[in-house]
Each structure stands twice: as structure tokens, then as C-alpha cells.
Amino acid sequence: MKRTVPLIIAGTVGFVLIVSYFIPYTESWGEDAMTWFNILAAIAFVLGAGNLVKMHLKKISDQQAGWGYSAITLAAFFFTLIVGMLKIGVTPSEKYPTNAWAGPYDQAGSAFRWVYDYLFLPLSATMFAMLAFYIASAAFRAFRAKNVEAIALLTTAFIVLLGRTYAGVWLTDWIPEESIGLEADALRLDNVTGTIMNTFNLAGMRAITIGIALGVASTSLKVLLGVDRSYLGSTDD
Amino acid sequence: MKPQTLGWTLLMVVGGAFLIGRAVLTGAGTVYVQDVEIEVEIEDEAEEEAQVVTLQRVEQVPPNARSEPGVRLSYVHTFGLWVAAACTLGIFSFLWGDNPLYKVTEAIFVGSSAAYAMVVAFWSELVQNLCGNLLPDLMRETLIPGLKVEEPNLWYLVPLVMAIMLLWRLMPSGGWISRWPLAFFIGATAGFRMMGYLEADFTQQISNTIMPLIVTGADGSFQFWASLKNMTIVGSVLVCLTYFFFSVEHTGPVGWAARLGIWVLMITFGASFGYTVMGRIALLAGRLEFLFDDWLWLIDPLGRRLDM
């Protein structure tokens, strides 16, 4: 019951989706399965939020180190949740002006949108902007031309870095369009970058893509046939 | 006082004085809005004349429109702008080292983003697709007035039951109950991904690689560069695949091919590194522009403060 039924469910839904791919008559079965899948994905957000609350409440009740930050996390969570669920500050849409709940939850001017614009957006964008600093530090400390492979990687990186800005044009603009009957401008950095991307990068990534595709197909098949049961977790409960 | 503490204190004082100076002298960090009234006519079958409902909206306007009629300073948005700037600087402060300001901003980020995702999922998927199909009449009268679903679709009881089972995971006992919906999730993912990857990333990629090695133009002339490019692509894909193929020992010709494959992959990774750098710098430039333009008014690339 605890392990057999999940295996049957996984196998059945997986094969329904495979069959719906080949047989037009079963297309709507696949659509229904995917609609349910999407609803479950939405529930996963609720589950994630529930876990977050549970974890931080425990941290606060145990007075663990840094519990004050957990309190801030929960305060931010509940503030966002309440203004979003109650659609605070949302005005009705023009189509249904008498229905206060019909306006979009993220309408400009609403409290939820305030949270997005002035809290979530700057925090999220800055988190990722920080990577510019760390990539510079890593370039200085870790990027070493220790062997031929590393030199190939570094040289390509230099060409792409220059070729994808005006520096590439400025440095190699002197190369004539044609010389001794050949298209010499192919040697300009911006063109070399294009060649690297469209030829070597394309080929390398294609091989990786093919490899990943085979990996995904075999893993999926193992799951559907019940060979891979790791997603069921331990056998204790 | 320690030299480091002194340095920070000085920085705070000078920075604070600069900010106050900017705010007082130039009005930097303020947001202006305009109240917009939208009149909507609604037809009531009982009434002969159409009823007019006025909707109030608030729109942000550029600062150089602040003297226009109807435009006012928005305290809510101005406060928000300073909060956003503080959050930006709070995250950046991690560059110096871990500190309480960073931890506070991080905690706010975690809390608000979890709730944000939950709210969005609730309104866009659970209300519209789950409740909209199970309780169409109720939804039409309350949350989705434009819903056209007439009869309840009882098939949607299946995802409802699975949703409850999934949430059971939060309970202290009976966590195994969530395995059923989890199995549905995993099985569906395996099913659609297997077909998707096999078609687009396997067979189609092989098909894309089957290209003419000798390219000729419309007039039948031999195209050297196009032919060289195609040969390089085909050859490079093959040598890279050889490198990934571990069922044959990488010695002799296979070893040489695998070695060539490594070089092609190194070029690929070098290109990826270049592009990654490009992306990261763009993100940083975006944040700096926010600080210098929206907050401090040091630059005005969009001409929002012209003639002020």
C-alpha cells in the first residue's frame, strides 16, 4: 500500500502521457493529467511555504542562534501573504467594476505590488548582481592557464569577452574585408566570436544535449518501470 | 576607538550627509503620482439608464511632471523607494563580510518570496483552475465573474484529494500519504520529459547534424567556408560524443578523437564563461542604474527630470 500504489500511480500516469503523445484519441487524457500536474505544482508552493513556517517557528520556540532573523522571515512572510490573499489596495477591473475581488492580485498600486516593487525586486535583483563581484574575484584567483586545455578555455573566453563588446571591433577593425582573395574580415574579433558560437560551441553543446537526452530518457524509463524507487524515500514510515 | 570602527562611522556620517543633501537640495528619492479616475458604464437590466461607476487608480509620473495639476508626492512610494535602496545596499554589504544588515535583508527576502509564490499560485492556478472547475457558480459570483464553466467538473476532485494528501506532509505523522501525489508528479514528469527529450534533444539533434559536407551555391560553385563550417560541426560533434563514450577504452584513434573532443568542449566552456560574465555585469549595471537614477538622481538617462 505504502510503496506499491505509488509505483503503480507513477507508471500509469507516465505511460498515459507517452501514449497520448502517439495516439491522437488519447490526447485529452494527457491534457487532463497535465492539468492535475499543474494544480499539484501550485500546491507545492503552499507546501514549501508551510515547511518554511514550520521550520522557523521551531527555531523561534527553541530560541536557537539567530532566532531573531527567523522572526523577521516570518513577519515578512505573513505580511506578504496577508496583503496578497486579501488583495489589499486592489481596485476592481474595468470589465467588472462592481466586483471588488475581480481586480488582478498584482495590480499596480496594490499593497502586494508594493512588496514586489520595493522589497522582492531589489532583494532578488541585487542577490544575483553580487555574482559580478564574485566572478571577478574567481577570475583573479582561480582561473589558471595550467595546461593546454585551460589555455584553450582562457583564449576562447578572452575572444568572446572582447568580441561581445565594442572592444572587439575597435581592436580588429583594421583587418581588411578581403585580402589575397580570402574573406579576411572573418578574423575580426566579433566575427571570430560568431564563428566560435555557431561552430564549436554549437557542436560541443549538441554533444552535451544528446548525452543529457539519453540520460533523461533512461532515468525516466527506470522510474516508470519501477526500477528507480529513490523518490519514495526510506522504508521506515 | 578601533580604526575600522572609526572608518565605518566616518563613512556612515559622510554617506548620510550626502543623502540628506541630495534629498533636500534636489528632491532625490521622491516619487510622484497622479490620481486617475476611470468611469465605467454598467448596464443594469432593472434600470433603464446605464449606471456609471468611477474607479480610482494611482499612476506614477516622472518627477518633471510634479508641478502639473493633479500630481502629488506619494509618501507610500517614496518610502518604498528608500526601502528598496536600503535593501539593495543591505545585500551589497555582504561584499564586506557577513553582517546583521545583510542577514535582515536576507530574512526578508526568504519570507517575502515564499509568500509571494504561494499567493501567485493560489490566485492563478488554485482559484482559476481548481475552484473554477469544482465550484463554478460560487467562483462566478465571487472571485472570477467572467468564468464560463457551467457545470462542476468532478474529475477535479482527483487533484483536490491529491493536494490534501500532499499537504499531509506537514503533519507530524502519516508522511507516507504524500507519496501518492508525489508519485503522480514524478511519473508525469518522467512521461512527458522522456518523449520531449527524445524528440527534440536526441533525434532532432542527430537530424540537425546530418548536413552536407560539400556545400555548393545556387550556381553550382563550391562554397569553401560553408563546407568547412559544416565539416567542423559534424567532426566536432562526433569527437565530443567519442569523449563521452566510455564503453570503449580511450586509446589509439579513439583516444585521439576523445582528446580532440576535450578541446572542443574547452572552447565551448570558454564561450560559456564569456557569456556568463556578460550576464553578471548586466545585472550589476541594472542595480547601479537603479541607485544612481531612481534613487539618487545622479543620472537621468530617460530624461525624467529634464527642465526641473
Added chain:
Amino acid sequence: MYTFLRDLDRRWIFLLMGIVATVPILAGWRFPEDPSPMVRDVFHAIEDLPDGSRIFMAYDYDPASQGELHPMALAFTRHCALKGHKLYFFTLWPQGGPLIQQNIRLIERNFPDYEYGEDYVNLGYRSGQEGPIKVIVTDLRKSVAVDVNGTSLSEIPMTRDIRNIQQMDLIVNVSAGYPGTKEWVLYASTPYNIETVAGCTGVSAPYLYPYYPEQLAGILGAIKAAAEYEYTLIEEYPQLKDDPTAQEALRRMGPQLVAHVTLIVLIIVGNTIYFVGRSRGDVT
């Protein structure tokens, strides 16, 4: 000097990076662009469609990638509106909704003749990562019954006759990662042969090249491609030349150039320290 550089605190590198990104922004440095053939392919995929074509604007990005992708998305929206295409906005990212609204704001400000429901519609967000693609590619209403305002798709003129996204003339996808361009290629463009163009982050651009040109009609990779796209747009529509809102990516190329050169210098200096250290027996 060697010891100083070897033991250099990483915060000096951070400061240097901050300065090289700040100075060009404050100075407003701009550089000319020369659009690559790939960018021209993307441009023509939209430009060559008959006016009023149906375009599915799948904007799958969030604030974390806004600095890189928002200029690109705005350029796509502006281009499509200039051509008078019908735009169907949709996102697979929960945080993508307000960014779509900013694109719609651009339409409202610059194209007063464009009418909601007639010329553009906001279908909003749907959860399930790539799940919604699998549904809307064969039955749009099963996943999106109403738009963001709660209006049924059968009441909106431009969606009334749409059964699924196979009826679109083009998918324009702006992607910050997963779910994004790869998923649109896997579940829409490849199996149903729907013409697709993509704009993506620098991190994911190299991974998408294997799909070009058979499965993707073109790829805009990172801010540089966005700048080239804006340049092409200005070339074709000269009225945009004096509009600073149409040149956001072009403006960003200033800090980009200086930072790229700085990074190269950092790698060279780092390697010099490494080799000097090795010759002195400091490192293995």
C-alpha cells in the same frame, strides 16, 4: 609587488569591479553596435510576418534577471507593436506578472491605438513549470480559462477563436532559465513546428545554439544581443532614435565593455602571479 598582489584582499577586487561598472554609467559612455546575423534573423522573424500576425509573448523571467532581459523584452514588445501584431502575454515564472505589466505599460504609453482584448491580452501566470506548455499547445482553455482580469477567453475578441497556441504565427520567448526556451523548444516548437525565437540570459545562451536554426529561428544572447536588436530597430524605425526608453540595452554596453576588459586584465594579472609564484616555488 608580487607579495602585495598574491595576498590581495578580495574586497579590493570587489571595489575595482564596482568602480569599473559605476564610472561608465555615471559618465554615460555609449558605443556603436554592429548587429550580428543571428540578431538580424530574430529581427526578421518578427519584421517579415504580415502586419497583425498572432504572436505569443512567453516572458519567462523575473527581477533577478531583469537587468539582462528586461531591455530585450521591451524591445520585442515595441517591435511587435510597431508592426501591429496581436500580442498574447504569458509567463511560466510566478514573479513574471509585474514585468509583463511593464511591457503592457510601454504599449499603453507609446501605442494609444492599441486596445486591450483587440490587440493585446495578458494571460498571466500558470504554475507547473513546463506543465502549462503541454496543455496550452493543444487546448489553451484547459489551462487558461480567463485572463488576468477574470474575463473569459471566449469574451475577448482576440482569444475567442483561439483553440491552442498552434494557431500562433510566432512564439517570442524571453527566458531566464528553467522553465524557459528549452521547454518551449521541447514541448511546442519541435513537436508542433511552431516558429519560435528566443531571448535569453548569457548563462543559458550557449546551451541553446544546438537548436538554431532548425528548432529556433534565432537567439538573442544576453545584453549585447539586446543592444544590437535595439540598434536594428532604430535603423528600421528612425522615429525611435530620440527615444531614450528604446535604448536601454545600448546604454548598458558602456559598463559592459569596461568590465569585460577589467576581467581580462584580472585573469592576466592572476596568472602572472601564479607563474611568478611557481618559478619561486611558492605554489605547486
